[in-house]
Amino acid sequence: MTYSETIDFLYSQLPMFSKTGSDAIKKGLDNIIHLCESLENPHHKFKCIHVAGTNGKGSVSHMLAAILQSAGYKTGLYTSPHLVDFRERIKVDGLMIPHDYVVNFVERITPQLKEIHPSFFEITVAMAFDLFALQNVEVAVIETGLGGRLDSTNIIHPVLSVITNISYDHTDLLGDTLALIASEKAGIIKQNTPVVIGEVLPETKDVFIQKSQQESAPIFFAEVSWLYRSHQLDNNSLNITIQNTDTGIENEYLLDLKGTYQIHNLITVLESIQQLKTLGWNITDEHVLYGLCNTTRLTGLKGRWDIIQHNPMIVIDVGHNAHGIKEVLNQIKNTVFNKLHIVTGMVKDKDINSVLQLMPHNALYYFTKAQIPRALNETLLLETAKGYNLKGKSFVTIDSAIKSAIENADKDDLIVICGSVFVAGEAYQYLSTL
Numbered sequence: 001m002t003y004s005e006t007i008d009f010l011y012s013q014l015p016m017f018s019k020t021g022s023d024a025i026k027k028g029l030d031n032i033i034h035l036c037e038s039l040e041n042p043h044h045k046f047k048c049i050h051v052a053g054t055n056g057k058g059s060v061s062h063m064l065a066a067i068l069q070s071a072g073y074k075t076g077l078y079t080s081p082h083l084v085d086f087r088e089r090i091k092v093d094g095l096m097i098p099h100d101y102v103v104n105f106v107e108r109i110t111p112q113l114k115e116i117h118p119s120f121f122e123i124t125v126a127m128a129f130d131l132f133a134l135q136n137v138e139v140a141v142i143e144t145g146l147g148g149r150l151d152s153t154n155i156i157h158p159v160l161s162v163i164t165n166i167s168y169d170h171t172d173l174l175g176d177t178l179a180l181i182a183s184e185k186a187g188i189i190k191q192n193t194p195v196v197i198g199e200v201l202p203e204t205k206d207v208f209i210q211k212s213q214q215e216s217a218p219i220f221f222a223e224v225s226w227l228y229r230s231h232q233l234d235n236n237s238l239n240i241t242i243q244n245t246d247t248g249i250e251n252e253y254l255l256d257l258k259g260t261y262q263i264h265n266l267i268t269v270l271e272s273i274q275q276l277k278t279l280g281w282n283i284t285d286e287h288v289l290y291g292l293c294n295t296t297r298l299t300g301l302k303g304r305w306d307i308i309q310h311n312p313m314i315v316i317d318v319g320h321n322a323h324g325i326k327e328v329l330n331q332i333k334n335t336v337f338n339k340l341h342i343v344t345g346m347v348k349d350k351d352i353n354s355v356l357q358l359m360p361h362n363a364l365y366y367f368t369k370a371q372i373p374r375a376l377n378e379t380l381l382l383e384t385a386k387g388y389n390l391k392g393k394s395f396v397t398i399d400s401a402i403k404s405a406i407e408n409a410d411k412d413d414l415i416v417i418c419g420s421v422f423v424a425g426e427a428y429q430y431l432s433t434l
Contacts, residue, residue, distance in 0.1 A: 001103060001106070001107070002103070003099040003100070003102060003103050006102055006103045006106050007102070009106070010086075010106070010120055010123065011120075029150065029152065029154065029155055031116050031117075031118045031122050031152075032118070032122045032125060032126065032152040032155055033155055034112070034116050035109065035112055035116065035118050035122060035123075035126045036126055036129060036155065038109070038111075038112050039109075039126060039129070039130050042126075042129040042130045042132065042133030042134075043129040043132075043133075043155060043156050044157075045132075045133040046076065046132050046133060046136075046137050046138065046139065046140055047138065047139045047140070047158075047159050048139070048140050048141075048156045048157070048158040048159065049064060049139065049140070049141045049158055049159065049160045049161075049162065049272070049276075050142050050144070050153065050154075050156060050158040050160070050161045050162065050188045050190075051064070051141065051142065051143045051144065051161075051162045051163075051164070052143075052144040052147075052148040052151075052161075052162070052163050052164070052185045052188050053162075053163050053164025053166070053185065053198065054164070054165055054166055054167040054168075054181070054185075054321070055164065055165055055167060055321070055323050055324050055327070056164040056165055056198065056261070056264060056265045056268070057143050057144065057162075057164045058079055058143060058301070058304075058318075059257060059265045059301070059304055060162060060164050060265050060268050060269055060272070061077065061079055061141045061142075061143045062077070062079070062295055062299040062301040063257075063265065063266070063269045063291065063292060063295050064141050064162075064269060064272060064273075065077040065091075065094075065141045065298070065299050066291035066292070066294060066295040066298040066299050067269070067273060067283065067287055067288050067290075067291030067292065068139055068141070068283070068291075069093055069094065069291065069298050069299075070287040070288075070290045070291040070298070071281075071282060071283045071284070071287040071291075072282075073138045073139050073281075074092070074093060074135070074136065074138045074139075075092070075093055075137060075138070075139055075140070075141065076090075076092050076128070076131070076132035076135075076137040076139070076140030076141070077090075077091045077092075077094075077141050077299060078090055078125070078128040078132075078140065078141070078142045078143060078153070079143040080121070080124070080143065081421050082425070083302055083303055083318075083421065083424055083425040083428055084425050084428050084429055086102070087099070087102065088300065089124055089128070090124070090127060090128040090131055091299065091300065092131065092132065092137055094297075094298050094299050094300055096300070097127070097128075097131055101127075101131060102127070105127050105130060105131075106123070109123070109126070119152075121145050121152055122152045125145075125152040125153055128140075128142075139159075142156055144185075144188065146174075147174050147184040147185060148163075148184055148185040148186065148187040148188040149183075149184050149185075149186075149187025149188075150184075150187070151187075151188075154187060154188055157190055157193070158188075158190065158193060159193065159276070159279060160193065160194055160195070160196065160272060160275055160276060160279070161188045161189050161190060161193055161194070161195040161196070162195070162196045162198070162268065162272050163185050163186070163188070163195065163196070163197050163198065163208070164198040164199065164264075164265065164268055165198050165199035165200075165264070165323075166178055166181050166182045166185060166199075166201065166203075166204045167181075167321065167322070167323035168181070168321070168322060168323070168351070168354070177203070178201060178203040178204055179203050179204060179207055181204075182203070182204035182207040182208065183211075186207055186211040187211075189208075189211045189212055189215050189217050190215060190217065191216060192215070192216050192217060193215070193217050194217060194218040194219075194220065194275050194278075194279075195208070195212055195217050195218070195219050195220070196220050196222055196268060196271045196272045196275060197219065197220070197221050197222065198222050198223075198264060198265070198267065198268030198271075199222075199223065199264055199268075200221055200223065205221075220271055220274075220275060221271075222267045222268045222270070222271035222272075223267060224245065225244065225245055225246065225270075225271050225274070226242050226243070226244060226245065226267040226270050226271060227242065227243040227245055228240070228241075228242060228263050228267065229241040229242065229243055229250055231260060233258065233334060236256075236258075237254050237255060237256055237258065237293065238254070238255045238257065238258050238259070238260065238262060239252055239253070239254050239255075240252070240253050240255065240262075240263055240266055241253075242266065242267065242270065251285075253266060253270075253288075253289065253292050254289070254293040255292050255293060255295070256292075256293055256294060256295055256296050256297070257295055257296065257301070257304050257305070258304075258305045258306075258307065259304050259305030259317070259327065259328075259331050260327075260330060260331055260334060261305075261327035261328075261330065261331065262304070266292070269292075270288075273288055302316070302424075302428065303316055303317060303318035303421070303424045303428075304317065304318065305317050305328075305331055309431075311411040311412075312337075312341075312406070312409040312410065312411055312412070312413040312414065312415055313335070313337065313413075313414050313415065314406075314415045314417070314431070315414070315415070315416050315417065316417045316418075316424050316427050316428065316431075317331075317416065317417070317418045317424070318418070318420075318421050318424045319418045319419075320346070320347075320350065320418070320419055320421060321350065321351075321354075321355065322351070322354040322355055322358060325355050325358055325418065326358060328416065328418055329358060329359075329360065332360070332414070332416065335414060337412060337413055337414035338410060338412040338413050338414075339364065339409070339410065339412075339414070340360065340362060340364070340413070340414050341363065341364050341365075341366065341405045341408065341409055341413060341414065341415045341416070342359070342363045342364070342365050342366070342415075342417075342418070343366040343368060343398070343401045343402055343405050343415065343416070343417040343418075343423075343427070344365065344366070344367060344368070344417070344418055344419035344423065345367065345368045345369045345370055345375060345376065345378065345381065345398065345401075345419045345420055345422075345423045346375075346376045346381060346419050346420055347372075347374045347375055347376055347420050347422075348374055348375070348376045349374070350376075350420075352376065352381065352384060353384070355419075356384060356385050356388045356390065357388055359385075359388065359390055361390065361391075363390075363392075364391065364392055364405075364408065365382075365390050365391060365392025365393075366392055366393065366395055366401040366402070366404055366405050367379075367381045367385060367392055367393070367394045367395065367401075368394065368395040368396070368397065368398050368400070368401035368423070369381070369396075369397075369398075369423075370398060370420060370422035370423050370425070370426055371397070371398075371422075371426065375420075375422070378394040378395060379394050381394070382394040398423055398426040398427055399426070399430045402415075402417065402427060402430055402431065
């Protein structure tokens with residue numbers, strides 16, 4: 001098959017969770033264990049850092065990868081989902097997996113496809129592990145897909161586990177309380193392996209402590225060791241002052257990720273780097289500073305308060321649940337503009353009411369949908385939004401919604417595109433053609 005035929009095969013025969021929902025999930029680790037055994041267990045051939053959490057795990061993974069690259073380590077990075085190109089999921093030192101490797105890998109595992117029928121996600125995880133082993137990466141940052149305990153990535157034995165935060169998302173799969181969700185995420189905590197907890201809540205703290213005790217895993221709460229002091233934001237960077245509680249020293253960190261919600265993620269990253277240094281990793285303060293201010297350049301991260309243009313300002317953000325949307329709205333409050341235009345679409349299995357009730361009434365809305373089966377109908381989204389006094393129109397495609405927003409916006413206005421990863425992905429594709 002050609003590359004495009006291979007990708008079409010993966011999408012059509014092995015549906016992605018992000019496109020089709022829970023029907024794409026195969027619970028349990030048997031398939032990924034079998035698949036990796038047939039590949040001679042590539043995940044045993046490099047060191048790993050495992051990252052889970054409801055929000056922020058993508059940003060934390062990319063920042064960690066950027067710092068490790070800056071420190072001279074050959075670094076693999078596995079994240080999901082992708083925005084535009086499937087190959088965004090698997091990178092080595094910021095370079096996406098080659099097209100021909102994708103094709104050859106799928107052809108190579110044809111016997112396993114027929115025997116065990118692995119899921120789309122299981123195949124991509126195995127593909128990442130196989131590439132990292134072949135290219136002799138020294139360390140791979142591995143982001144979980146969904147949850148942790150039964151996630152396909154959870155066959156690794158990392159040198160460090162990281163859990164960013166816990167909030168309500170995928171409650172149909174992970175549980176309807178914060179403690180239950182935390183228990184699933186805590187499944188990545190391994191025997192005698194240190195774990196860093198980013199943000200903690202009263203409902204989740206004991207869950208993490210109990211699991212770490214069961215596994216004899218040293219546990220570190222990032223918010224205890226690092227305190228936020230202040231920040232300054234301009235159009236190109238975010239300057240954050242953080243205090244180390246052990247030394248009392250305050251340091252400034254310049255991030256090329258502009259969302260103020262990165263403050264929480266930065267604290268998680270700093271504690272993670274501290275634990276790696278304790279384990280003997282050669283990472284200096286200079287490596288940390290360079291990696292943080294060059295994360296997007298070194299790793300290709302997109303969709304985190306990504307300012308596409310000015311006059312009017314157009315921003316894309318992958319915020320898609322109540323916690324993520326709250327952070328987007330906080331960022332909007334810190335932005336100077338005249339009128340606010342919000343292009344948004346969601347998926348059927350999200351708690352759309354918890355998001356819509358947060359949305360500002362002073363915005364003009366362009367309700368739309370991504371071109372995927374899982375997308376919520378734009379007319380239904382509009383009608384539901386009216387119940388929260390949100391005003392706007394519905395659009396069949398994201399392209400037409402963005403086009404209308406640009407036509408209606410003055411140069412001092414702000415256009416924010418958010419609501420789902422696939423809305424963001426299609427927005428990138430459309431805006432690249434303008």
